[in-house]
Amino acid sequence: MYSRPRTLEEAVHVLTRQGGQILSGGTDFFPALGDRPAPDRVVDISGLTEIKGITIEPHCIRLGGLTTWSEVVAAPLPRCFDALKSAAREIGGIQIQNRGTIAGNLCNASPAADGVPPLLALDAEVELVSASGRRRMALADFIVGNRKTLRRPDEILTTVIIPRDLDDAASAFLKLGARRYLVISIAMVVAVVKVDNTGRVAEARVAVGSCSVTAQRLTALEQALAGAPARPGLGSAVLAEHLAQLSPIDDVRATATYRSQAALTLVGRALDACVGGR
Numbered sequence: 001m002y003s004r005p006r007t008l009e010e011a012v013h014v015l016t017r018q019g020g021q022i023l024s025g026g027t028d029f030f031p032a033l034g035d036r037p038a039p040d041r042v043v044d045i046s047g048l049t050e051i052k053g054i055t056i057e058p059h060c061i062r063l064g065g066l067t068t069w070s071e072v073v074a075a076p077l078p079r080c081f082d083a084l085k086s087a088a089r090e091i092g093g094i095q096i097q098n099r100g101t102i103a104g105n106l107c108n109a110s111p112a113a114d115g116v117p118p119l120l121a122l123d124a125e126v127e128l129v130s131a132s133g134r135r136r137m138a139l140a141d142f143i144v145g146n147r148k149t150l151r152r153p154d155e156i157l158t159t160v161i162i163p164r165d166l167d168d169a170a171s172a173f174l175k176l177g178a179r180r181y182l183v184i185s186i187a188m189v190v191a192v193v194k195v196d197n198t199g200r201v202a203e204a205r206v207a208v209g210s211c212s213v214t215a216q217r218l219t220a221l222e223q224a225l226a227g228a229p230a231r232p233g234l235g236s237a238v239l240a241e242h243l244a245q246l247s248p249i250d251d252v253r254a255t256a257t258y259r260s261q262a263a264l265t266l267v268g269r270a271l272d273a274c275v276g277g278r
């Protein structure tokens with residue numbers, strides 16, 4: 001049974017009543033089917049205009065779950081969103097960016113999902129709505145494994161909420177694949193750096209994806225960077241031990257050793273990019 005509700009209220013009631021797999025842009029949903037037929041019950045939420053688009057509020061920015069990557073690229077957003085915009089520009093090609101949504105990327109929860117590290121670095125939270133109410137949690141808690149999240153089957157991810165404490169911070173996203181464009185990440189890195197009025201790092205955030213089952217914030221490195229002079233060369237503060245929490249795997253795209261070395265190099269470059277370096 002295929003249903004295409006027009007309101008969020010209707011959608012959550014359909015999910016409660018009859019269950020079904022949520023379909024949004026379909027850019028992960030359909031490729032994942034391979035040769036199998038579509039599931040018996042599909043709830044197509046692409047008509048829910050109320051969870052589409054970006055709202056800028058005094059203390060937070062709300063990205064509707066149905067916001068596409070093209071809409072993220074086109075939106076006027078604070079500087080700290082530059083990394084998210086760069087990631088959006090590298091998610092497939094233009095056609096994929098026109099259809100693929102933020103919520104789809106987060107709920108699919110691939111270790112190589114390019115939207116996750118930039119949102120982790122922005123301390124994003126997700127809001128989930130079901131017929132029994134709404135709940136909110138940190139994105140860092142929401143994704144718990146390879147394609148595993150804490151979303152219950154009757155819940156729709158409606159909103160990604162980002163606090164505005166780092167609006168003016170510089171941010172950078174670097175993605176390494178086997179070729180330059182249209183590629184699944186071997187490693188991707190995000191750095192966000194806020195500088196104080198003495199030219200030192202007031203706060204740094206660093207996240208790495210594709211190098212463990214879930215993308216990770218490098219909190220030991222973030223702490224080590226606080227107070228450092230915010231000038232080119234900042235990236236040389238990164239040591240292999242700062243990445244020790246990562247657990248890269250060998251797969252068709254790269255070996256674990258290559259991923260570790262690539263992540264180390266990318267973290268240094270992303271930090272330098274935030275302070276006017278490479």
Ligand SMILES: Cc1cc2nc3c(=O)[nH]c(=O)nc-3n(C[C@H](O)[C@H](O)[C@H](O)COP(=O)(O)OP(=O)(O)OC[C@H]3O[C@@H](n4cnc5c(N)ncnc54)[C@H](O)[C@@H]3O)c2cc1C
Nearest residue numbers: 022024025026027028029092100101103104105113114157
């Ligand atoms: C050619 C191609 C290239 C790609 N390149 C990249 C890339 O470079 N980087 C990258 O990260 N991804 C890439 N992708 C994957 C994909 O485009 C993104 O992950 C996209 O953001 C998925 O969004 P969607 O709306 O299409 O999700 P869908 O395919 O509609 O859904 C994905 C999953 O999330 C669930 N879901 C969707 N929306 C919600 C919601 N609001 N609430 C609860 N559950 C929901 C669905 O049930 C499904 O399980 C690529 C895909 C293709 C086909």
